[in-house]
Amino acid sequence: MMRLLSLFFLWDLLPPGVKRKTKFQECLDKTHRRLSQFIDPAAIRFFRAPMGMQSATMAEVVREKGLVSVLGDVYSNDPAIGSQAPSQAKTQFHANFIAHRVRRGSVVIMHVPQRFARHQCSAVLRTVLPALKAKGLSCVPLSVLYDGAQAKSGTHERTAAENCSVL
Known part of the structure; x- marks a missing residue:
């Protein structure tokens, strides 16, 4: 229990940008796992930001994951x-x-x-x-x-x- 509390405490000490990045990485990984149940994971190459609004943190994570950001016209x-x-x-x-x-x-x-x-x-x-x-x-x-x-x-x-x- 103490280890879990320590992790939560450490999480609270992280700067907001790091938390957002970690949360976005988790969401992207979860989406990737779900999609991989239905299609070849290698086919997952693109990312469209919700409502077309992509932050610098999102762009960084998308790049790290090897995805291509897409906007519609x-x-x-x-x-x-x-x-x-x-x-x-x-x-x-x-x-x-x-x-x-x-x-x-x-x-x-x-x-x-x-x-x-x-x-x-x-x-x-x-x-x-x-x-x-x-x-x-x-x-x-x-x-x-x-x-x-x-x-x-x-x-x-x-x-x-x-x-x-x-x-």
Whole structure:
């Protein structure tokens, strides 16, 4: 018991930045373990900061883990549609918003449906995917977009590609 108390006491003496880094590392490791149950751990290469807000500490940890930080360039605030069956007008708004802003190499942010929420994305995708196809675009995994950009430019920094990706 004394050892446990000592650890808690030492934790309290750590500067706030170290605590945040440790906590973020723990969260990232937990997420990695969960994802590794479903996909090859080597396929886990990217990180998107919550709401696109990444601190210097988060960037440091992401770099240490060998991950690539990703931001999207097209986001229609799809959670605002609501968790119930979306109306046709709301679905059409979000589909149009996305379709008119996507360019080759775009990264679209959409939220994955959950058991009791976020079912709006399914309806938006059913509407927007044909519109993107009509523009000559296809949706690909982020890894394809990233690897294509790297091969084309010879660097990790550029995002020119012949597709778009939906996150």
